Each structure stands twice: as C-alpha cells, then as structure tokens.
Amino acid sequence: MPINKEKRILVVGASIAGPTLAFWLTQYGFLVTVVERAPALRLGGQNIDVNGPARKIVQKMGIEAAILAQNTTEVGLQIIGQDGEVAGEFPKEASLTGTRELEILRGDLVRILYDCSKKHVDYRFGDSITALEQHPDEVSVMFASGKTETFQLVIAADGVRSKTRKLMFGDEPQFKSLGLYIAYMTIPRQENDNDWWRWYTAVDRRVLMLRPDNKGTIRASVAFLEDNRATHEKRPTEEQKSVLKTKLAGAGWEADRIRQAIDGTDDLYFDEVGQIKAPRWSTGRVAMIGDAAYCPTPISGKGTTLALVGAYVLAGELSRHKRHEDAFAAYEKLMRPYVEEVQKLPPGTPRLVYPETKFGVSVLNRVAGIMASKPVQKMVGLFSSDPAEEENKGIDLPDYQ
Structure with missing residues (x-):
C-alpha cells in the first residue's frame, strides 16, 4: 500500500502497544514515527501471555510461530503451602490454570514486535516529548532533544505512568489504586528450581512468586498490601531494595533467597498496582492506547491482550475513516465495553488472596488444593469453552484488510 504522507503519526512508547500500532498503521500506508524515552528497547520484565482475541492478532501479523519459539518453558502453576509443600497443582493443560500456550517474557515479545515493524517505522530512542500544541490540521510536538516537528496525529502508548497522557489530558484520567505493591526481578536459577510457576x-x-524463563534464570516477584498509600515507586532503587528486604523478613519459603539476590539484581521493577479509568481516550488530534489508556492491572492477566487488541482496532479504524474524529469515536465505541469487562475484578480482590493471618493462609491453600483436585478439574472441563471459542471471547474483532 502506498505511503500516505498527509498522515504522519507519532506514537509515543516502544513497548507492546506502540510497536503493534506502528505495524498496523504502516500496513495501511501511514507514515509512522515511534519515540521511546529509553536509549534502546527495554527488554526486561516478567512472564506474560498472549490469549483470547490477541492470539488472532498475532496470527494476522505472522508472528505466532516466533512467540511459540520463545516459550518460557513454564509447565503450570503450583500453590506452595506454609511448609514448602505443594498444596495444589494446575498443569497448563488443565481447565483451571494460570499458564497459557503462548507464554513469553515481556522483553522477548517486545523484540518480536520491533523486528516485525522496524523496516517501515522510524524508531527514535533516547528522546521524549516535552510539549504538545494542537492546531486545526496538525499537532506541533516539542522533543527533549530540542527538535520541534509536526504530525497529523499523536498517540500515547507509554504505559500506566504515561507522561504523554498528562500532556494530552492534564490530570483528567484517574489512577485507581488497589493498595497493592509489586516488585519484579531476575535472580539466579538453582538446582532445586523447576519449570513450574x-x-x-x-x-x-x-x-x-518464582517463575522459570528460557534464559536459564528465574523471574521472582514480591507483592504486598498496604493500607496506607506509599510512594515506593518514586524512591531511588537502593531505597526500593531496602523496602523489599524489610517486607521479606520472616516470610518463609524462598524469602531469604530473594532477599540475598536483591542487591545483585539490575532489573528491579517496583510499582503500585492499580487501574487507569480514563473518561475519554482522545481529544482533538491526540489519543492513547494500552496501559496509558486502560491498564487493567497484572491481576487481570489481560494487559498484553488489551494492548494488542487496542492497537489493532485503533489502526484499523484510522484506515477505515477519512476523519480522525470518526476513527477515534469508532475505536472507543468498540473497545470501551471490552475494557470495562476486563477491568471487572472478582469481589474482594486483592484482599482475599492476601490474608493477614496464618489461619487465613491455611484456608486459602486448602481451597487451592480442592480446586486443583482431579474431580473439580474434570467438572470444570465439562463446562469450559472450546479453545477455538475462547479465542473469540470478549470482543468481535473486525477484519480491516
């Protein structure tokens, strides 16, 4: 398809949503620039999965085989009891499981998306936007590097802490905290480790949590609830490590191992868990997708799916409509119900799965053991959807090509 030079689009963020959007926009002839604050691709991160309608999208992009080839090797989920025993086991083939077939490290998926889009996309690393000024026919963008350029549209895809979102909407979108904090890091693998989550x-x-990867290391995470909102995510890295060490004290199981590994890790990610509930996703010639627009939290397990689906839909609607206002409206009309459904967390989440007492932990583990039993798994399997039907669940994806 010929390039439409009248439609220069700037995408902010080169994680998952940004490169996916860039890929599809170039398929429709748009001229796309992606700017990323980091000096190179950010390849860190934990296990994520590509499921539901997102799998259809990666099939359309021709990258499903590449994702399968980068499988994390995870074989399923084990619930570990208070004495280190396996209280419940959910293999990835089971009806109830947390492990999917397309299980991949975040960084590996970022690399795949970049590789399949870089030929036709102008990627700029080590820069960011500092100001936006909308005009009737274009948007003036000021960059930290000192450049000023104009684009017809600007799309924010720079994550839950999006700075671009604030430039576009001020303080309008609201971060809804769950009172939960989570830290991710990579630690050395030991002989007693296995391929279970x-x-x-x-x-x-x-x-x-300890999860295997395909790099010969282990991805560890530490999560905890706090009744009073803190600002751990704004602390310097060394202070964050100190907070984590304090939280791990006396926790049992592999807590001491993680504590000892914290000082040596160079990929610590520590943040407050919450959802982005934005009343609108576009204004004038600017819009947003992915976590910047509708982060569902890691608890949902659908952040990657929303990023891929939102990027596909927005690009498709921009190709379908002559007026960007109509495209943005159609994108939101299709995506908003799906996002709201995904963001509905089970009642009591996350407090029910973060008990305070030993008795509460015991009850939780006992329930997990019951759910993992063969009779329950078999019963659930009788009422589970066919895998092919599961791929279509949640949203009816248009075929834009």
Missing part, C-alpha cells in the same frame, strides 16, 4: 502466600498480606 510457584506461588507462595505468607502471613501479613505478602505473596512471593
């Missing part, structure tokens, strides 16, 4: 619940509302 191991989930351990400690007293005082703490959860530790």
Whole structure:
C-alpha cells in the first residue's frame, strides 16, 4: 500500500502497544514515527501471555510461530503451602490454570514486535516529548532533544505512568489504586528450581512468586498490601531494595533467597498496582492506547491482550475513516465495553488472596488444593469453552484488510 504522507503519526512508547500500532498503521500506508524515552528497547520484565482475541492478532501479523519459539518453558502453576509443600497443582493443560500456550517474557515479545515493524517505522530512542500544541490540521510536538516537528496525529502508548497522557489530558484520567505493591526481578536459577510457576502466600498480606524463563534464570516477584498509600515507586532503587528486604523478613519459603539476590539484581521493577479509568481516550488530534489508556492491572492477566487488541482496532479504524474524529469515536465505541469487562475484578480482590493471618493462609491453600483436585478439574472441563471459542471471547474483532 502506498505511503500516505498527509498522515504522519507519532506514537509515543516502544513497548507492546506502540510497536503493534506502528505495524498496523504502516500496513495501511501511514507514515509512522515511534519515540521511546529509553536509549534502546527495554527488554526486561516478567512472564506474560498472549490469549483470547490477541492470539488472532498475532496470527494476522505472522508472528505466532516466533512467540511459540520463545516459550518460557513454564509447565503450570503450583500453590506452595506454609511448609514448602505443594498444596495444589494446575498443569497448563488443565481447565483451571494460570499458564497459557503462548507464554513469553515481556522483553522477548517486545523484540518480536520491533523486528516485525522496524523496516517501515522510524524508531527514535533516547528522546521524549516535552510539549504538545494542537492546531486545526496538525499537532506541533516539542522533543527533549530540542527538535520541534509536526504530525497529523499523536498517540500515547507509554504505559500506566504515561507522561504523554498528562500532556494530552492534564490530570483528567484517574489512577485507581488497589493498595497493592509489586516488585519484579531476575535472580539466579538453582538446582532445586523447576519449570513450574510457584506461588507462595505468607502471613501479613505478602505473596512471593518464582517463575522459570528460557534464559536459564528465574523471574521472582514480591507483592504486598498496604493500607496506607506509599510512594515506593518514586524512591531511588537502593531505597526500593531496602523496602523489599524489610517486607521479606520472616516470610518463609524462598524469602531469604530473594532477599540475598536483591542487591545483585539490575532489573528491579517496583510499582503500585492499580487501574487507569480514563473518561475519554482522545481529544482533538491526540489519543492513547494500552496501559496509558486502560491498564487493567497484572491481576487481570489481560494487559498484553488489551494492548494488542487496542492497537489493532485503533489502526484499523484510522484506515477505515477519512476523519480522525470518526476513527477515534469508532475505536472507543468498540473497545470501551471490552475494557470495562476486563477491568471487572472478582469481589474482594486483592484482599482475599492476601490474608493477614496464618489461619487465613491455611484456608486459602486448602481451597487451592480442592480446586486443583482431579474431580473439580474434570467438572470444570465439562463446562469450559472450546479453545477455538475462547479465542473469540470478549470482543468481535473486525477484519480491516
């Protein structure tokens, strides 16, 4: 398709939503620039999965095989009891499981999306936008590098802490905290590690998780609830490490191992968990997608899916409509019900799975053991959807090509 030079689009953020949007826009002839604050691709991160309607999109993009080839090797979910025993086991083939077929490290998916889009996209690393000024026919963009350029449209895809969102909407979108904090890091693999996702619940509302990867290391995460909102995500890295060490004290299981590995890790990510509930996703010639627009939290397991689906839909609607206002309206009309459904968390989340007492932890583990039993798994399987039907669940994806 010939390039439409009258439609220069700037995409902010080179994680998952941004490169996916760029890929599809270039398929429709748009001239796309992606700007990323980091000096190179940010390849860190934990296990994510590509499921539901997102799988259809990666099939359309021709990258499903590449994703399968980068599988994390995870074989399923184990709930670890208070004495280190396996309280419940959910293989990835089971009806109830947290592991999917398209399980991949975030960084590996970022690389795949970049590789499939870079030929036709102008990627600029180590720069960011500092100001936006909308005009009737274009948007003036001021960059930290000192450049000023004009684009017909600007799309924010720079994550839950999006700085571009604030330039576009001020303080309008609201971050809805769940009172939960989570830290991710990579630690050395040991001989006693296995290829299960191991989930351990400690007293005082703490959860530790160890997950395998395909790099010969282990992805560890530490999550905890706090009644009073803190600002851990704004602390310097060394202070964040100190907070985590304090939280891990006396937690049991592999807590001491994680504590000892914290000082040596160079990819610590520590943030407050919440949802972005934005009343609108566009204004004039600017819009947003992915976590910047509608982060559902890692608890939902649907952040990657929303990023891929939102990018596909927005690009498709821009190709379908001559007026960007109509495209933005159609994008929101199709995506908003799906996003709202995904953002509905089970009642009591996350407090129910972060018990305070030893008794509460015991009850939680006992329930997990019951759910993992063969009779329950078999019963659930009788009422589960066919995998092919599951791919279409949630949203009816248009075929834009």
